[in-house]
Amino acid sequence: MNKQQILNEILSGRSLIPAEESVQVFAPSNIALVKYWGKRNSELNLPETDSLSVTLPHCGTTTRLSLSAENQDKIIFNHSAMDKSTEFSVKLSSFLDLFRPKNTFFHVETESNIPIDAGLASSASGFAACVRAVDKFFKWNLSNIELSLLARLGSGSACRSIWDGFVIWRRGEHEYGMDSHGYLMQERWPELRIGLLMVSAAKKQISSRNAMNDTHATSILYHAWPEQVKQDMQHMEKAIREKDFILLGKTAENNALAMHATMAAAWPPIVYSHPLTLELMQQIWQLRNEGVAVYFTQDAGANLKLLFLQESTDTIKSRFPEMRIEKLFD
Ligand code: PMV
Numbered sequence: 001m002n003k004q005q006i007l008n009e010i011l012s013g014r015s016l017i018p019a020e021e022s023v024q025v026f027a028p029s030n031i032a033l034v035k036y037w038g039k040r041n042s043e044l045n046l047p048e049t050d051s052l053s054v055t056l057p058h059c060g061t062t063t064r065l066s067l068s069a070e071n072q073d074k075i076i077f078n079h080s081a082m083d084k085s086t087e088f089s090v091k092l093s094s095f096l097d098l099f100r101p102k103n104t105f106f107h108v109e110t111e112s113n114i115p116i117d118a119g120l121a122s123s124a125s126g127f128a129a130c131v132r133a134v135d136k137f138f139k140w141n142l143s144n145i146e147l148s149l150l151a152r153l154g155s156g157s158a159c160r161s162i163w164d165g166f167v168i169w170r171r172g173e174h175e176y177g178m179d180s181h182g183y184l185m186q187e188r189w190p191e192l193r194i195g196l197l198m199v200s201a202a203k204k205q206i207s208s209r210n211a212m213n214d215t216h217a218t219s220i221l222y223h224a225w226p227e228q229v230k231q232d233m234q235h236m237e238k239a240i241r242e243k244d245f246i247l248l249g250k251t252a253e254n255n256a257l258a259m260h261a262t263m264a265a266a267w268p269p270i271v272y273s274h275p276l277t278l279e280l281m282q283q284i285w286q287l288r289n290e291g292v293a294v295y296f297t298q299d300a301g302a303n304l305k306l307l308f309l310q311e312s313t314d315t316i317k318s319r320f321p322e323m324r325i326e327k328l329f330d
Pocket of ligand 1: 032034037123155156158300
């Protein structure tokens, strides 16, 4: 089955006739506490392992969708019209091909309140917003699970951006991934905070898509990754169920460092960290030695996301005044 056949199965007879002239939606971004790294099927973004994230409800993408009067898609990102040859437009237009009524083009205006390509999961919120927009545009009323399945076809991590809260993406066993989507965990943790420590907002050297595939293909350490994730998923689910912050922090930090170790062992090597990333890690470890419960996670970029509880906010803020703090459950 290819993407189009999967879409047809999910739509089960729903039409591609626009029901609205224009729609606007928002989808949040998410930060993985146990990472998705490596695919068992790259066309369908089917992962080798489970993963688990927490949603950043105030960071994300707003998308407006209507039909274009021109005979090509018109894509506007953060108020500037994108040339159709940019990577961003090519990716979005080819995803929109799945949902395109015959001989029509889309007008898409999309705004993200997070820097793109900086390892802050902007593609997750972007594809989740796109799927929510088409659902509304055609009035399909798909369930969250169906939206998650569709979002995954755009970008794997997007399948977790359909819910607010802790979301598990089960790898699934089905050959075409009909069971590979997000699930919302019922637990909430209002005291949990994420602090975004920007090291660089520059476009990263290698996309997470390519980095993941290269690691999968060439890194000898990748063989250990599914085992690491299996253990980390158990610990993370327990940490969330029992509100054990130390277990959550330890598991998230170790999982992120293990993911980056698999990349460093790829050839050519993939290293997202900058000197400042390592300096900040040292400072976080120093704070921990001083008794402050703070941990970090790092995605496919140089930036760090700090994990801590509300009670430590002032201490951590005084050490990292430039940090942007996100509440996760309000
Ligand atoms: O969904 P992608 O292709 O943007 O990959 C996301 C990869 C990580 O952010 C590094 C991990 C994750 O689970 O979000």
